[in-house]
Amino acid sequence: MKQIYLASALLGLLVSIGAGGLIAFSVTKSSQIKDRSSKSSDLVDLKEPEFQLSNRMVWISGGDFWMGDDKDSYDDAKPIHKVHVDGFWMDQYTVTNAEFAEFVEQTGYVTVAERKLNPEEYPNVPTEMLQPGAVVFIPPTKKVEGSSGNTVWWKWVKGASWRHPDGPQSDLRGKEKYPVVQVAYEDAKAYADWKGARLPTEAEWEYAARGGLERKIYPWGDDLKPQGKYMANTWQGEFPEQNTSEDGFAGLAPVGSFPPNNYGLYDMVGNVWQWTSDWYRADYYQSLAKQKIVSNPQGPEESYDPLEPEVKKKVQRGGSFLCSEDQCGLYRVGSRGKGDIMSGSPQLGFRLVHDDATMAKADGKTLSQ
DSSP states (O other), X not given: OTTHHHHHHHTTOOBOBSSSSOBOOEXXXXXXXXXXXXXXXXXXXXXXXXXXXOOEXXXXXXXXXEESOOOTTOGGGOSOEEEEEOOEEEESSOOBHHHHHHHHHHHOOXXXXXXXXXXXXXXXXXXXXXXXXXXXXXXXXXXXXXXXXXXXXXXXXXXXXXXXXXXXXXXXXXXXXXXXXXXXXXXXXXXXXXXXXXXXXXXXHHHHHHTTOTTOSBTXXXXXXXXXXXXXXXXXXXXXXXXXXXXXXXXXXXXXXXXXXXXXXXXXXXXXXXXXXXXXXXXXHHHHTTXXXXXXXXXXXXXXXXXXXXXXXXXXXXXXXXXXXXXXOTTSTTOOEEEETTOOOTTEEOXXXXXXXXXXXXXXXXXXX
16 A cells, blocks of 8 residues: 555644654644635736745855754754765755746646545545645644644645645735745655756755854854844744744745845745755764764665654754744754655745856855756
8 A cells, every 4th residue: 555654644643744753633624724815816926026036046165064963852963973065056045936836837747735645545544635735733722731732733724735835715925935835845856856956965954054153053153042133933932822923923934034144045944944855864863973074975775763664754954933942943953853755834845956066166156046
């Protein structure tokens, strides 16, 4: 039976969707979701004249760095070990709704969340859940008790997709510059192939995110709020009931809303988790640390998460707008997330890298895609 683990996930068993750990979700009817837009439409014009942002790439010169995080609770990010990466180009921003819409328009691509499941492959899945849909974050209206579990705020919703990230009542009007979300690994890779680029390795991602700063917690240093200023889109307040939005955003933010790091890269932490090309293994760093220095690591040969050994996962990095200091907290530059390759989420996006060093004549030069 194909991908039986996905069938189990759809039945409400534990799955991972990019929160660096396990979550659970249940089914919610679209009528139960608050309408966050004036009108819903499958065909939203994302080519409005005022949309001028064009994703550009920055040349990242290769070098050595210390990779990982030694925080007590981050066992899979230990031990810190020395890594070398060769130079590469990287998107300044995560891929936007407008950019992904262009890809879909030109290729006719249908994302994983928009596909109907074959009942023969998933005989145990309820009929209503064979329809296209995705996981949606729905904040509870009252305080969540510790034993309630995160199924309280994660719901599977029919009709949710990159076009309708919060369910069928939502759409992308006015969100051309927002990061595209609800993209599974397969979707991100298809876009990368179309652009003649690829997803970054985990090592490339962390090297670029650090921006030349060694052993720092965040892309800008060790202080979460230098001089009282928020540097990324994260959750403030009591999670999951109330986001006080002290950083200026209650949910997703347009790309580039916060200062870039020293390499000119925006939103390397916060806003959305980002896919990498590496398979996830909780013990991977332990094997790397046996070497004096590791050159251009590509990740383990296969996925293995001891908590869910049957689920194929890729590494996700950066944390999201749903990460608070006491819940998730994985917007630290050396921490690791993980996600089922068949699942997207409303807090998960991606950016691309490119290998053509002949285009780099000077550090910091940008390349228009």
